[in-house]
Amino acid sequence: MAFAVALLSRTKQYTECPPLMEEDKYQDSRQKLKNILKPMEGAEETGLIIHEELCSGCGNCVVACPVNVANDPHGSGRGFGPTNEKVIFRVENGIVKAANIKECRRFGKDRILCRACIDPCPTEAIEFV
Amino acid sequence: MEMTEPITWTCTGCALLCEDIQVHIKDNKVEKVEHACLKGKARVYGCKHTAISTVDQAEVDINSAISQAAEILEKAKNPLLYGWSNSTSEAQVAGIELAQTLGACIDSTSSFCQGITINEIMNGSIPSCTLEEVREKADVVIYWGADPMSSHPRHLSKYSYFPRGELRQRGYEEDRTAICIDVTQSRTAKICKAMFFSIPPGGDAEFMRALMDGLAGRVPKLSYDFDVKRILELAAVLKKAEFGVIFAGLGLVYSIKEEFDLILEFMSTLNRFSNFSLIPMAGHFNMRGFNHNLHEKTGFIHRVRFTKNGPVSGVEYSVVEQLKHGADAVLVVGSDPLASLPLSIARRLKDIPLILVDPCANLTTRVADVTIPCGASGIEVGGTAVRLDGKKMDISPIVQGDGLSDEMVVRRIMEEVS
Ligand code: SF4
Ligand code: SF4
Ligand code: SF4
Numbered sequence: 348m349a350f351a352v353a354l355l356s357r358t359k360q361y362t363e364c365p366p367l368m369e370e371d372k373y374q375d376s377r378q379k380l381k382n383i384l385k386p387m388e389g390a391e392e393t394g395l396i397i398h399e400e401l402c403s404g405c406g407n408c409v410v411a412c413p414v415n416v417a418n419d420p421h422g423s424g425r426g427f428g429p430t431n432e433k434v435i436f437r438v439e440n441g442i443v444k445a446a447n448i449k450e451c452r453r454f455g456k457d458r459i460l461c462r463a464c465i466d467p468c469p470t471e472a473i474e475f476v
Numbered sequence: 477m478e479m480t481e482p483i484t485w486t487c488t489g490c491a492l493l494c495e496d497i498q499v500h501i502k503d504n505k506v507e508k509v510e511h512a513c514l515k516g517k518a519r520v521y522g523c524k525h526t527a528i529s530t531v532d533q534a535e536v537d538i539n540s541a542i543s544q545a546a547e548i549l550e551k552a553k554n555p556l557l558y559g560w561s562n563s564t565s566e567a568q569v570a571g572i573e574l575a576q577t578l579g580a581c582i583d584s585t586s587s588f589c590q591g592i593t594i595n596e597i598m599n600g601s602i603p604s605c606t607l608e609e610v611r612e613k614a615d616v617v618i619y620w621g622a623d624p625m626s627s628h629p630r631h632l633s634k635y636s637y638f639p640r641g642e643l644r645q646r647g648y649e650e651d652r653t654a655i656c657i658d659v660t661q662s663r664t665a666k667i668c669k670a671m672f673f674s675i676p677p678g679g680d681a682e683f684m685r686a687l688m689d690g691l692a693g694r695v696p697k698l699s700y701d702f703d704v705k706r707i708l709e710l711a712a713v714l715k716k717a718e719f720g721v722i723f724a725g726l727g728l729v730y731s732i733k734e735e736f737d738l739i740l741e742f743m744s745t746l747n748r749f750s751n752f753s754l755i756p757m758a759g760h761f762n763m764r765g766f767n768h769n770l771h772e773k774t775g776f777i778h779r780v781r782f783t784k785n786g787p788v789s790g791v792e793y794s795v796v797e798q799l800k801h802g803a804d805a806v807l808v809v810g811s812d813p814l815a816s817l818p819l820s821i822a823r824r825l826k827d828i829p830l831i832l833v834d835p836c837a838n839l840t841t842r843v844a845d846v847t848i849p850c851g852a853s854g855i856e857v858g859g860t861a862v863r864l865d866g867k868k869m870d871i872s873p874i875v876q877g878d879g880l881s882d883e884m885v886v887r888r889i890m891e892e893v894s
Binding site: 402403404405406407409410411416420424425426427428429437438439440441442467469470 | 496497498508509510511512513514515516517518611625629630632633634635638639640641647648663664666667
């Protein structure tokens, strides 16, 4: 159970379970887990995935993310492009880019299930896995 | 990669004219664009295929193309000058002067778009406001027949819904209500969630009347199936608004253009109970500029003919009527009428001499009798433009072009005809 929790909070990888990797009888389970966890490949530590092909660069997430607002109140918070490097989201070449991901409210000890970038996205380009 | 110092640019991708774009240039080429949406980015990177000077579809030098254009326009008894919404105000003013010199008709894409709304705002019949006021004060915004998330991608993030404003400090969820009234569940409708009111095509006028009933405390009646309770709830939201704004899209304008006075009646009814402005969702970056510039010169916003007795305006001078019967030569600047006009009307462009001034090769360049390439307005050529709310904006060029600007092409034609 503890291992399952560690797996979900991404402190451990399924490959770190020796019986699962070594014993033939778990071959099916191994494959199933691999498939289930596939979407998490390429995700940031917080589980953030941006589907760039869906993004229109509208900036809704840039302006709505509470971290962007707190760290750049006169830029992103007011609807403009970010004016410093402390933000999570910014739009470059028409597509959103994420940085400083550890600042995300879904990360760390006091994490909360923030959706402030997911709900305003018109194209479902932002996902947390 | 070595970083270049960015230039602050006003994007000409749409009439929102976002003024906070950072463009990195290296060797006269765009390297990176920050803060522009995908549509703006496409605009910065310019045409897929640039236009070349042609006469009768054969390549010629630009001077010959200009001379041929001047000859066609001079010979014509009833020339039409059309397009203009993708040009700076300076080019538009040159176009108006050319129309005056030729005694021509001049009209823009606003003729079958937001011209009618802009006219009522300019003559004071419909109250309007600026986008800055929307950001600082608006608590209720209505997108009616408009889908800015697709047409003006940064509309909601930069001004109308998501940003914190002076009087809207707590963020959109608590401080603003976004409402969408439309015939399809657009991207904008999705953001408005439960405040999306889905109406049948052509149902706008009835919905407007029902809403007026609701505002006046009467039970709304509708011929189509709609939950009357929701209209009453909407009326209550509108009544409580401190600073409300309606963004009128083409969907609304097309739907009620035959009874446009209804919008005036609706706005005055609404403002008996509340405080609402209306902003037209002009599309092309300087559509509204043409209306302002022509109004300054003639007192009319579009559909103008220059006669010996001065300028006159009327539906008979509109691009649609002139192309149906009237115009015997057409100069198009910064538009692709073959792609944008109804086919039945655009077809006539093949029967009359057609001159196209445009930076890019498009559908119309394939049939034009004369094509004259020009620098892209707002990219290679600077100037001014009018944002969709009527605010004049400066636009600086970001890269250096080697050709003439559209204004210079029009002025060269003018020199040859006068
Ligand atoms: S989940 Fe919240 S804090 Fe994290 S990136 Fe999205 S909006 Fe910002
Ligand atoms: S809200 Fe969605 S579409 Fe808009 S910039 Fe963010 S990820 Fe892209
Ligand atoms: S919303 Fe319009 S003006 Fe603003 S960046 Fe996008 S295309 Fe350019």
